[in-house]
Amino acid sequence: GGKTFAELEIISEFHTPRIFQNGNSFNVNGINPDRMYPCPHIALDKSDGPYAGTAYAAWTANGIESIGNKGMDVFYSYKRPGGTWTSPKQVHDVDDATSQFYSSVAVSGRGEVVVAWYDQRNGPQNTHYRMAVSRNGGESFGTSFELSTAPTNFPSIGNQNNGFGIGEYNQIMTTDYYAIPVWADGRKNNGDIDLYAATVNLETSSVDDYRLVEDKLSLLGVYPNPVNGNSVAVEFKTEEPVTADLIVTSMTGEVVLELGEMQLQPGVSTINVDVSNLASGSYRLVAQTSIGAVSASLVKIKD
Numbered sequence: 001g002g003k004t005f006a007e008l009e010i011i012s013e014f015h016t017p018r019i020f021q022n023g024n025s026f027n028v029n030g031i032n033p034d035r036m037y038p039c040p041h042i043a044l045d046k047s048d049g050p051y052a053g054t055a056y057a058a059w060t061a062n063g064i065e066s067i068g069n070k071g072m073d074v075f076y077s078y079k080r081p082g083g084t085w086t087s088p089k090q091v092h093d094v095d096d097a098t099s100q101f102y103s104s105v106a107v108s109g110r111g112e113v114v115v116a117w118y119d120q121r122n123g124p125q126n127t128h129y130r131m132a133v134s135r136n137g138g139e140s141f142g143t144s145f146e147l148s149t150a151p152t153n154f155p156s157i158g159n160q161n162n163g164f165g166i167g168e169y170n171q172i173m174t175t176d177y178y179a180i181p182v183w184a185d186g187r188k189n190n191g192d193i194d195l196y197a198a199t200v201n202l203e204t205s206s207v208d209d210y211r212l213v214e215d216k217l218s219l220l221g222v223y224p225n226p227v228n229g230n231s232v233a234v235e236f237k238t239e240e241p242v243t244a245d246l247i248v249t250s251m252t253g254e255v256v257l258e259l260g261e262m263q264l265q266p267g268v269s270t271i272n273v274d275v276s277n278l279a280s281g282s283y284r285l286v287a288q289t290s291i292g293a294v295s296a297s298l299v300k301i302k303d
Helices: 154-160
Strands: 041-044 055-061 073-079 100-107 113-119 128-134 171-174 178-185 194-201 206-212 217-223 231-238 242-250 255-264 267-274 281-289 292-300
Touching: 055 100, 055 113, 073 113, 100 171, 113 171, 113 178, 128 178, 206 281, 217 281, 217 292, 231 242, 231 281, 231 292, 255 267, 255 281
Parallel strands: 041 100, 073 100
Antiparallel strands: 041 055, 055 073, 100 113, 113 128, 171 178, 178 194, 194 206, 206 292, 217 231, 231 267, 242 255, 242 281, 281 292
16 A cells, blocks of 8 residues: 555666667657656556456657667556566557657556557658557557547647647546547647547547547537437537537447538537438437537437
């Protein structure tokens, strides 16, 4: 309970430009090298699954035993109960000169390991926030996917704050079935930064919704719900005029109905949408906008 600590253990060696300024150090475009930390995060599997008690660590480096000659990478290691820390491996599914950095790690209530990070595989001007899931106790990770729906121009942020760039304060929360990553997003590409959060369905590795942490857009409700008729009323609240693209998805994230674009005005708006073509079942109604996406569950029953 924190009264004493076990003997110190080394998880891994690592190299970062901030600590090693000589040799083939690599700087991330848009971030001051003095701000490029390894950012270690650690999480514990508290489930009752086959890997219960395993500890996971993830961090940023551009080399392990020696300075790398390419970009920054996200590495991870794990330790089973009674075991030792494994040799580090890369989380992400690219191995080139681009940078992946500032990771965070969490473990769901069922034992899935989730890691998220900033990813510049498409260049610094097209940085996205991505996530990957391991379902086998860290033996491997599945293909990563984007959480952000628009790119961030990292150099534009650094130009506005004397090269500081974006900080490393990202985090993921998990439940049994969902991950909720939070990150700083500069999609306006004018140097301004906003906080975004997403809700990720861990059964399908699909993003159910994403939103600004600020309450600029809300989906207040769907009425009636369950619906046994041909239409429902959807109530929104927004602080600015915005165009919303409405879709209906299955619970696994597949688009089953496109409802088109709707114009939302500041304040509370109510829009009637036609759901006559939906079969009976459970769905999610999603509104995608330039300032985020919001969603609500929708249940269709027979007339």
